[in-house]
Amino acid sequence: MAYQTVRYKKQVELRGEEGVAISVDDGIARIKDMATVKVDRTYKNGRKRKSADQTVEIVMHLGIDPRQADQALRGALTMPKGLGKARKVIAFCDGDVAEAAKAAGAVEVGTDELVKKIQGGWLDFDVAVAHPSMMGKVGKLGRVLGPQGKMPTPKAGTVTADVATAVKDFSGGRVEFRNDKGGNIHLPVGRASFPAEDLKENIEAVISHITKLKPAAAKGHYIKRICLSATRTPSVTIASG
Numbered sequence: 141m142a143y144q145t146v147r148y149k150k151q152v153e154l155r156g157e158e159g160v161a162i163s164v165d166d167g168i169a170r171i172k173d174m175a176t177v178k179v180d181r182t183y184k185n186g187r188k189r190k191s192a193d194q195t196v197e198i199v200m201h202l203g204i205d206p207r208q209a210d211q212a213l214r215g216a217l218t219m220p221k222g223l224g225k226a227r228k229v230i231a232f233c234d235g236d237v238a239e240a241a242k243a244a245g246a247v248e249v250g251t252d253e254l255v256k257k258i259q260g261g262w263l264d265f266d267v268a269v270a271h272p273s274m275m276g277k278v279g280k281l282g283r284v285l286g287p288q289g290k291m292p293t294p295k296a297g298t299v300t301a302d303v304a305t306a307v308k309d310f311s312g313g314r315v316e317f318r319n320d321k322g323g324n325i326h327l328p329v330g331r332a333s334f335p336a337e338d339l340k341e342n343i344e345a346v347i348s349h350i351t352k353l354k355p356a357a358a359k360g361h362y363i364k365r366i367c368l369s370a371t372r373t374p375s376v377t378i379a380s381g
Contacts, residue, residue: 148374150177155374164343167368167378168336171196174373175332193224194332194371196339198346200325201365204358211355213325214318216297220345221338222313224331229310230254232270232278232292233303240304241269245311251277258284265290267310269298289316325350332370343368347380 144152151174156162162170175194204211230248231241238249247265248254255277268285270278270292278292285291292298296316300306317327329342347366354362369375 147177151373155376159377161377161379164340164378165336167376168339170376171368171370171373172332172336175370194373195328196330196332196368196370198327198329198343199367199375200350200363202319202323202325203360203362203364204319204323204355206319206321206323208357210357212319213350213353213355214295215353216314216316217327217346217349218309219313219315219329219342221330221334221342223315223328224334226311227266228264229267229269229307230265231303231307232268232274237271237303241307244304244307246307255280263288267298267316268292269300269303269306269310271303272299272301275299
């Protein structure tokens with residue numbers, strides 16, 4: 141049997157029976173309770189362990205065949221209540237567009253020099269946005285940014301003529317998503333410290349958005365299971381409707 145920490149055991153007690161679907165409100169309450177569990181321990185050097193504001197994530201297991209291109213889901217969604225943390229966004233553009241992107245919050249803007257910087261191993265950013273005219277240059281980064289999930293694409297809204305607006309959106313509460321090989325969608329929906337009503341609004345926005353994206357080719361039950369968890373908590377299952 142795998143070793144279970146004291147914290148995890150306490151969290152399991154708060155979670156209740158595993159796999160039983162509960163309401164969104166109850167799910168949020170249990171995640172927030174589990175996220176507050178602390179263990180009175182210190183490091184070997186005597187330094188106290190710091191608590192962190194954990195990220196709350198939703199995982200939706202979908203009735204899609206991820207091997208089929210016409211059933212793949214990919215896009216971007218703006219969380220109505222944000223995510224509680226600014227994200228680092230870079231922009232591939234030049235001229236006046238670059239100035240506007242920088243003013244909107246881009247941590248780096250540029251063309252050839254920015255491409256070379258990334259080719260050299262720099263990846264200290266969360267999202268890359270590109271003007272359509274830059275894709276000939278950005279295409280060289282496919283093997284670098286693709287596996288990182290950071291390659292700009294029109295479908296995700298990261299290739300756009302309105303670079304400044306995209307930078308502003310992705311710096312705040314806009315996130316990209318794509319299904320994994322198991323047919324799951326993973327998305328952050330806020331922080332454990334968020335008011336319950338804010339987390340609920342973000343969660344419901346995700347569920348509504350993904351529901352509307354059901355592929356025509358998908359057969360049978362579409363939303364099979366929805367789970368919530370925080371960075372260091374077990375997950376809870378919430379009712380899909």
